Amino acid sequence: MPRITDVRVYALKLPHEETYLGRLDDGSELTDDRGYVVREPWRSLYSARYETLLVRLTADDGTVGWGEALAPVGPEVPGHAVAALLKPVLLGIPTGAVRPAWHRLRDLMRERGHLTGHQADALAAVDIALWDLAGRQAGLPVAELLGGAFRTTLPAYVSGLPRDTDAERAELARGWAEQGAYRIKLHLGRGVDADLATVDAVLGADPRLRVAVDAHWAYGLPDAARLGRELQRRGRVLFLEAPLVPEDIEGHRELQRRLDLPVAVGEALRNRYEFAGWIGRRALSLAQPDVGRTGITEALAIAELAAVHHLPVAPHHSVGLGIVTAAGLHLAAAVADMPYFEYQPTTWNVASRILRTPLAGGPGDGIPLPAGPGLGIDVDTEFIAKHAEEIAA
Known part of the structure; x- marks a missing residue:
């Protein structure tokens, strides 16, 4: 059975001409120079850019699977959790055993109270990548x-x-x-x-x-x-x-x-x-x-x-x-x-x-529904290499 030989982690922050949900309620623009801003009257921080965490898994047969977490601010935080805590366990595991891998990875910080928050976001990105990888190796869409x-x-x-x-x-x-x-x-x-x-x-x-x-x-x-x-x-x-x-x-x-x-x-x-x-x-x-x-x-x-x-x-x-x-x-x-x-x-x-x-x-x-094996998408690796910051342990 193929095994995972490489784990790469990327924080990506893309500018766009229109920010998520448009201008702030006071009529001002949410711009990069303002950093993370609370959108009044809501409580949460927002970014002027589209920020996300990407994970790429590679198997020893050369197959690649991609995952992503919802990380609209500070994608580096769950990114470091992947690189430092999840990557060492991922290396060498069988690629088709997605659910056993998920249980093993979840339990790494479970007894320390980290089933939620950034640790869960990190695991979400890895889990999606595992399913994409398994689908590509099986020649089947993830939904199948x-x-x-x-x-x-x-x-x-x-x-x-x-x-x-x-x-x-x-x-x-x-x-x-x-x-x-x-x-x-x-x-x-x-x-x-x-x-x-x-x-x-x-x-x-x-x-x-x-x-x-x-x-x-x-x-x-x-x-x-x-x-x-x-x-x-x-x-x-x-x-x-x-x-x-x-x-x-x-x-x-x-x-x-x-x-x-x-x-x-x-x-x-x-x-x-x-x-x-x-x-x-x-x-x-x-x-x-x-x-x-x-x-x-x-x-x-x-x-x-x-x-x-x-x-x-x-x-x-x-x-x-x-x-x-x-x-x-x-x-x-x-x-x-x-x-x-x-x-x-x-x-x-x-x-x-x-x-x-x-x-x-x-x-x-x-x-x-995207057609093709795995998630049915073709990630532009050149774009990722140019615009994303790779996170190491």
Whole structure:
């Protein structure tokens, strides 16, 4: 059986003419010289560039597999975890034994409390690379290795309308509807009344439109409940995502108990054990694991856990590039109850910069599952060598 002989780790930070989610709320541009910036009124740090962590595994037969973690700021941090902690164990392991490798790598820091955070992100990149490598050696797409694809074209929703005013957002939404894309997620959390005004403006742009609301963890329970009730009353809302602070399981449980509207959670969670607490307490109705934070192995386990509780899975995806996007598509294809995939328009364009063949499709006609063995993509190694920083142990 072939074995891994080389592990390379890269931090990549790509500039682009339009930053993720557009300009800041004060109207200023998020530029490189400002470093990492909190996007008010949200709490998290954001970068002006598209940052990510890439991992390349090479087997003794010359086959290469690529992985990527969702690392929108500081990709060097999980990168050093791969180089210093995971690489020594990866060298020499059999390439086809992906799940045994995942268990062995997970357990390296498990008893020290590192099943989550940067260690989990590092493992996610490696796990994706292991699946890509196994698929390429077997001559099969990753979705087939996972048991087969339920669909080869994935329905999607547009995530984000990066404009400054509600009128501009409505106009952009109208343009998407004209292209046959009728599902749009709004990135809000700017106050209940302001959020509802944006929802009304976008819904008014075209009667075929339906929206979801990402509240970016901004609200307490009373405001989240008021927002949810008002969204329910409008009748064309798909789900309410991340309404309360991300550690408040009981608050989300109470909110979901009060609402018929699905509460969606998952991007901050890394493994089946975290999801088990949320799903078992009925604190969500739509699970959103992000394969760039869980890896493929764990994301599939999360999907099966959700299936036990009859919950749909709609994978989260934000600023990951072409490798993690392809991994998310293969995962989404292999999940039975998968209503839609998250399509970030600007990210989608940037994502293909690291590929020799761009990602295809869009939210109107659906996204085709990448064909070919492994993840079905062709990574531009020359581009990576030119633009990425290699991380050594």
